[in-house]
Amino acid sequence: MPLADISGYLEVLDSVRGFSYLETARGVLRRGAAGCVSNPREKPGYVKALYVIGAVKIPVGEGCSYTLEELGVYDIGGAPDMVFSSPLDLFTRGKPTPLVRSRLQLPGGVRLWLKLEWYNPFSLSVKDRPAVEIVSRLSRRVEKGSLVGDATSSNFGIALSAVARLYGYKARVYLPGAAEDFGKTLPRLLGAEVIVDPEAPSTVHLLPRVMKDARSGGLVHVNQFYNDANFEAHMRGTAREIFVQSRRGGLRLKGVSGSLGTSGHMSAVAFYLQSVDPGVKAVLVQPAKDASIPGIRRVETGMLWINMLDIDYSLAEVTLEEAVEAMAEVARSDGLIIGPSGGAAVKALAKKAGEGELEPGDYVVVVPDTGFKYVNLVKQLL
Ligand code: PLP
DSSP: OOEEEGGGGGGGGGGOOSSTHHHHHHHHHHHTEEEOBSOGGGOHHHHHHHHHHTOSEEEBSSSOEEETTTTTTTOOOOOTTOOOSSHHHHHHHSOSOOEEEOOOOOSTTEEEEEEEGGGSTTTSBTTHHHHHHHHHHHTTTSOTTOEEEEEOSSHHHHHHHHHHHHTTOEEEEEEETTSOHHHHHHHHHTTOEEEEETTOSSGGGGHHHHHHHHHTSSOEEOOTTTOHHHHHHHIIIIIHHHHHHHHHTTOOEEEEEEOOSSSHHHHHHHHHHHHHOTTOEEEEEEEOTTOOOTTOOOGGGOOSHHHHSOOOOEEEEEOHHHHHHHHHHHHHHHSOOBOHHHHHHHHHHHHHHHTTOSOSEEEEEEEOBBGGGGHHHHHHHO
16 A cells, blocks of 8 residues: 555654754655655654645655545545535535636736635634634644634634634633724634734734733743744645645736745745745735735734745735725735735735736736725725
């Protein structure tokens, strides 16, 4: 049996330290194939590299090699009938999230595709993915009934509150005063405790308090900002889906665009796709100085993965007004109500296209959530 289920080897995941396994992952993606190993337990970095790119099989043996397709990397869909045995099954098999060709015209032959992350079931956002990966890994070592928590701008708090409960944990979320109402209210509906700090200028400013509560006992801090399960969830999920969807959909993928909070999802998307093809461009949104766009921040405010990993990217400055303007443009061309961080990413791509910096072809914008959550913000600017 040269192909074994990778699920039998996952206990090694947490023993792999550092990022060197990502070089192996990059090599496998670039070659489009992985060689066999005689004993995967002796090669934890290899197991992790294959797991993170989304392989469901691991090749065990000598002198053989298997393609990404044979390793199950292309198996991104699960439930054509849309019947699910549980809410977690809905998250896992209700995939991929849609990739839609937008009708919005951008200059220079740039064809826009939207990856709609509000199709995730718990927080209606991209943040379900790290919440499920983080909590499911935690469940291998943390007792049921424990209290888990984190600082969040809104979406991760909702995802964490939902997923923690499904795994038998209690949740507490910490938000800055400026967070949107949905982020402060919906975790309570999900049975979580909510702490709002009106003094905290942004989410990262809450971290010292969360860490203090973790040190003084009673709280397991899941730390979405530094927990590699965040980045890895997006490698296996968001990034792999874009890779497979663009191949199957016949796209000439030239680039991606998106926004940064923890930098988890866009670091993974850029790393994965540039591993397959180093020519893929990554355009990242930089909220203009003093602009406040929900869920995202400037790269110089300090982020782990985008700064640590070998990723080639360019930044485009976008104001809140421009982000909402792009929400309106997409709404009026496609009938789709995307959130402000998605609007900012569309605007960033449009700016680069307008400056003649992008070659013609297909570009994917990751839309982290839906505009339905931001009615109060939109009505002030429309
Ligand atoms: N957009 C929205 C609406 C978000 O809630 C977040 C994160 O919370 C992001 C973008 C940024 O995502 P990431 O933390 O993966 O960088």
